[in-house]
Amino acid sequence: MRRLLLCLALSLSLPARPALAALDPTLVKQLADEDSDQKIAAVQKLTALADPAALPVLSALAADGLALAGDRVVIIDGERILDAATGAPVVPAPESTEPITVNNRVRRELTSALAALRLFDVDPKVRLDAAQKLASEATLETAPLLERALVRETDPKVKKLLTLAYGQSTLGSPDAAVRLKAVKALGASGSASVKNLLTPLLEERAEPDAGVRRAAKSSIASIDARLIAGDVIARVFSGLSLGTIFLLAALGLAITYGVMGVINMAHGELLMIGAYATYAVQGVFQRRFPVALDFYLVAAIPVAFVAAALVGVLLERTVIRFLYGRPLETLLATWGLSLFLIQAARMVFGAQNVEVANPSWMSGGIELIGGAVLPWNRIVIIAFSLGVLTLLWLVLNRTRLGLFVRAVTQNRAMAGCVGVPTGRVDALAFGLGAGIAGLGGVALSQISNVGPDMGQGYIVDSFMVVVLGGVGQLAGAAWAALGLGVAAKFLEGWAGAVIAKILVLVFIIIFIQKRPQGLFALKGRTVES
């Protein structure tokens, strides 16, 4: 019994197959009429039937695949010739066919008719697409069609969209009760364009019925709430993703500044090296392993780390170690190094930005209420950054190298006295910091342009993170980075990007007044050098 019910339900929910349902042959015949007005009338009538069988006929007409064979209209589908009204193959094939032509006016009509008919497609994805399209251009004429589709629809997502579209289409109905229903249905929407549709209804001139006006008011309020929620979520999210980029840029800086007291102005260029390494790996995959192209990013991670770390160790051994104890000069020297690296990148890869594509598994996103979309690439970056943070924490707290790094950060002379090879620790810590910057470059390559100057914009921001978080504090850097990212995004929405930057700067200056050691200062006495 249950199986029987299931079968019944299935057969009901599936749209009827085209071959089974027959269209009215005279209506189909009208499509072949010489007069465009007649053709359009036929198209409209076929659409209004909301019969899936009309879809192949109309799409054939749009694709110039409909022809007149003697008395009946046929679809020419490659070798096969089908009867347009029944969908059955025509045997024997007619000797001659006369193609039915359409002009632009008919074609326009066809386009919207096809969109409407796709509401009855078997594939819910296609239906969703069609519903979205219709929702944006819903009129009173499409209302019956939408109603029929709504009755049939089983997919909850599509159903929701259709309800909205139906509401929009019946908003102009002369019947106040229908309008009231429409306005109430539209309250479930989260889109600003629906709100714009409802806003005029608040005025007495546009909407005579007081009940509808009240409903419009409450619908607008609920749309507003949804819009605000969506906006807040989107901002927090983009702030977090900006913050994790800051974090990846700042972690390396925090390590080198903590260990050596050196601000590496070429740190942004290490990000750039990581991004170019990603680009290079992508190129290798494109040429050698096009099948696995989607996974180039995974391969790029170690490559970028090693490339940036090697450059970092090289810089430390050749220049920076001679400048310990002279932090201001180190600023200048590392700035010089950054100019050098930028020009080198310009000569190797060209001055133009290069293209690093997102792998296909990172495109798209999760849609939320209020039209907010959380893109996958940002989600991946946030997860990646947190992973790097965890790994770094493990390295610093669970390995011998980490122990040495912490020792040198706290007291270089004492660490040296008890046998920590401070020189080697410096080089390795610098390499580690540089490597993390390289990982930051991999992440950055997925969301912004990759070019020779890309690193320049990040040095100031990442230093602010270090200042705010406190020196040598992973947790501090993490909180400061995420906080700054979210704050920047909220201020941007409120005051514009430039003013936001200035406000953040002012905030940091005031903040240091109160807590010169950062959010998470090392406890204990400090000695001024």
Added chain:
Amino acid sequence: MDPVTFHPARGTFTQRFLGATPRAAWIGLAAFGLVTLVLLPILHLAVPAGHPLHVSDYVVTVGGKIMCYAIAAVALDLAWGYAGILSLGHGLFFALGGYAFGMYLMRAIGHDGVYQSDLPDFMVFLDWKRYPWYWHGTQHLLWAALLVIAVPGLLAFVFGLFAFRSRIKGVYFSIITQALTYAAMLLFFRNETGFGGNNGFTDFKRVLGFPITAPGTRVVLFMITAAVLCAVLVGGRYLVTSRFGRVLAGVRDAESRAMFLGYDTLWFKLFVWTLSAVLCAVAGALYVPQVGIINPSEMSPANSIEIAIWVAVGGRGTLLGPVLGAALVNLAKSWFTVAFPQFWLFFLGLLFVLVTLFLPQGVVGLGRKLWRARRRVPAASLAPDGKVAA
């Protein structure tokens, strides 16, 4: 750092002021004045073009430009070399001075702009009907000149007050100044800020009624710049050899100790920092009419840090050094950007690295070393260097 011979603390102010500069330096300044104030104007204006002794427009422009840079470099050196405050944002003050004077120059265009309107072309383009409030009074040269000094001075004072009060110093201070100039650059890039956005100010026509591109005007601007440079050097010399300068050196070398001795180091630092900003702004104001353009890229962090490298190349903690450094680096830049444009950044980057590694005292320090070596002065009498401005 070389020991500075301090002038006697007695005598009238004039005696002390003029006595601060040693005789050899006065001779040098006199020679410089003779060349820039007498010889060059004559050779440019009186000697016909094509004559082998004629000095071309190009030389006058480049010379004037480099002297402006030199003033900016001396200004930075007062803060960095003598007080240990490395600013990576002096380009901001330079540009603010330039913008303040540029406002006057824009007003002086009058109706000769493309749109022949009362307003500058960029405002017509933005469809503004009247000047924003901060443009008020800028048609008067004196008010503009006051703005050149007051705006950067006030900004530097307030910023310095906050920064020094919370004892921000060293690299922290440097980076925050860099962030400051970066933020200001973004602000000035906006059209709505009212300073011409991307393009800034350009197409000046006249200054005080004289056509700005005429040889006579150019030479006068050149001479004013030279005179200001000389005045800055003499005044700077007085300042660093005075009691104030000695305390300042104490603040630079051991701030905690100076504080324990009872000096409120905040005001010493704040004074020299604000003075440095104002001098830099004056340099910017002189620069704009000679170069004919000012735009927000002058505020880019790269420009500011370049001023620091002029000082480093010449030798910080000396007054002659920044002048030499500004001249050498900029002449090299002019030559490189024509001869090997791709290699200029390599050269500049290398310069940053090599100078900090091998020439911590700059060209002047190197010259002194060579001079002493020739005169067989025992090395022990040299002050130990290195930690001085850390």
